[in-house]
Amino acid sequence: MRLVVLGGGESGVGTAILGKKKGYDVFVSDFGKIKNNYKEVLALNKLAWEEEQHTEELILNADVVMKSPGIPDKSPIIVKLKEKGIPVISEIEFASPFTDVETIGITGSNGKTTTTMLTHHILKQGGLNMGLAGNIGKSFAWQVAENKSEGYVLELSSFQLDGITKYRPHIAVITNISPDHLDRYNYNYDLYIAAKFRITMNQTEDDYLIYDDDDEVIKNWLENNKVKAKKIPFSLSGKNKKGIYVKDNTIVSNIKKGEFTMPINELSLEGKHNVKNAMAAISVAQLKNIRKKTIFESLTNFQGVEHRLEKVLKIQNVEYINDSKATNTNSTYYALDSMTAPTVWIVGGVDKGNDYNEIMQLVREKVKAIVCLGVDNSKIISAFSNVVDVMVETTSMTEAVKIAQKMAEKGDTVLLSPACASFDLFESYEDRGKQFKAAVQNL
Structure with a gap:
């Protein structure tokens, strides 16, 4: 089986390492320059690569192609691959069959990095050995190759979700949806919305979808489309008592037996949007049976994300x-x-x-x-x-x-x-x- 990896960055190099470990004939091709640290890793792993070009005869003979999220579908090499019927998938799709542990997938136009890091922080404080990947840190594929985690918290962009066919997170989170990256979706907002909801398309009745119940775009999509996963809404208003909501400046969660409450002013993060990020993270933590005391403490000592307020x-x-x-x-x-x-x-x-x-x-x-x-x-x-x-x-x-x-x-x-x-x-x-x-x- 020949695996061609397009893009020699974090996700590309991670995929190449995993591919080689699983017995694929691997070739990495980057239209730009590959950073020196990645070149060293490729050399160390005896992986074939090229930069500043895409040599068609070395690419169009692939059985499967993993493209980095930054490469648009309109790019000439992708168009040619699709014309030949060669599957073009994302790193998440390639790596997920090689691990048995469950993943928590988090997407949204905004707040996904904070929510991902906050969720990971709480689960780690609760004693779970979780990998952190997707748009953050060491690539998912690379971590799967090393096989050291009992689960993964993944920050997923719409581009990564565009490249999945079978990937199924046990817990999916959609923080919110607003127009973004429309240049990649022919300036069609509906295509972008549909890309975000791909996160739940393979989920079953045993899985969970956590979402912002105040977000009109999300609510509208859920009213018009069927979802198999159990739905857990979060909201700043107390209208929907099903999931997690705010009442008298206090977060109230009924997800598990025995209410979990937390005054908003105890959160280490400021701003209304961070109350929502916290509610999404609390939902995951409760589904993972983290103790209430641990959740509370984690939310008071979380340091926040670099470059975000x-x-x-x-x-x-x-x-x-x-x-x-x-x-x-x-x-x-x-x-x-x-x-x-x-x-x-x-x-x-x-x-x-x-x-x-x-x-x-x-x-x-x-x-x-x-x-x-x-x-x-x-x-x-x-x-x-x-x-x-x-x-x-x-x-x-x-x-x-x-x-x-x-x-x-x-x-x-x-x-x-x-x-x-x-x-x-x-x-x-x-x-x-x-x-x-x-x-x-x-x-």
């Missing part, structure tokens, strides 16, 4: 916050919503089809000045020029931070929450966040 420094009584992980308007909505001081907002990058009307009201209320940080800022300028008095265009993080510092007065907040992808000026949202933190530390 991360407090960097306070300088001359101005708070600097790194929310580089906000790559769409919905994510930035949560960030602006949790601001309590006048805000200098650093925004911009590669627009993935944003509708800035969604955050217009919050920008009016919270934002005193905008610093644009992107190659093309025209859409941001036309959206907000009548709303905010001061707007400045910049092309580097150092410049953006220095200008933001000049605009900010005592008691203000400087917020990096770009609402866009990072690839015009940065390698990734992590790179963008790290550059922001370094620039703030140099002030």
Whole structure:
């Protein structure tokens, strides 16, 4: 069996290692450059690879192809593979048959990283040896090859879910759905929604689907489509007493016998969206029979996620916050919503089809000045020029931070929450966040 892996990053290299271990003839091909650390791993494992090209005669003879999530279906090599009827799957689909342990799959437009990490944190505190993978950390396939975990908590993007046919999580979580990555779905929101719901398509009556019952898109889809899994809703209102909800500023869960309650002000994470992330994580923990005391303690000591509303420094009584992980308007909505001081907002990058009307009201209320940080800022300028008095265009993080510092007065907040992808000026949202933190530390 010939396995061709397209993309020599984390998921690609992990898949190649697992494939070789399971007896496949493996070839890795990357249209860009492969990072040196991955080249070393490929060499160490005696795996064949190429970079900066896709040699068709070495790819079109595959029995199965694993493509990295970053490669669009429109790319010429994928089109040719599909014309030949060669299966093109995601890392999650390739790796899952090689493990017997159960997985918890978490998806959503926003909040999935925080929810995944929080869930993993609680289960680990509860004594379970769980792997953490998907969009985070060491790839799922790589961990399956090492076979050291009794289960996995997976953060799953719509791109990873596009590439599954049989993958079935025992517990699936959908944190929320809002327009994102529409450039990859022919600007058709319904296609993107359908991609997210693939997470539950193979689930049975023995499995669970945890979802946001306040989310109109999710509710609408569930009303019009059948789901076999047991449904567990979470909600900020107490209307649906079935799953987990908020009453008198307290989270109340009836998932297991004997109520679990937790006052919202005890959570280590701030903001309404994090109450929802916490409810999703509590639901999983209860299904996994983690003790209430452990759940409570884990929620009070969780440190949060880097680049997600991360407090960097306070300088001359101005708070600097790194929310580089906000790559769409919905994510930035949560960030602006949790601001309590006048805000200098650093925004911009590669627009993935944003509708800035969604955050217009919050920008009016919270934002005193905008610093644009992107190659093309025209859409941001036309959206907000009548709303905010001061707007400045910049092309580097150092410049953006220095200008933001000049605009900010005592008691203000400087917020990096770009609402866009990072690839015009940065390698990734992590790179963008790290550059922001370094620039703030140099002030």
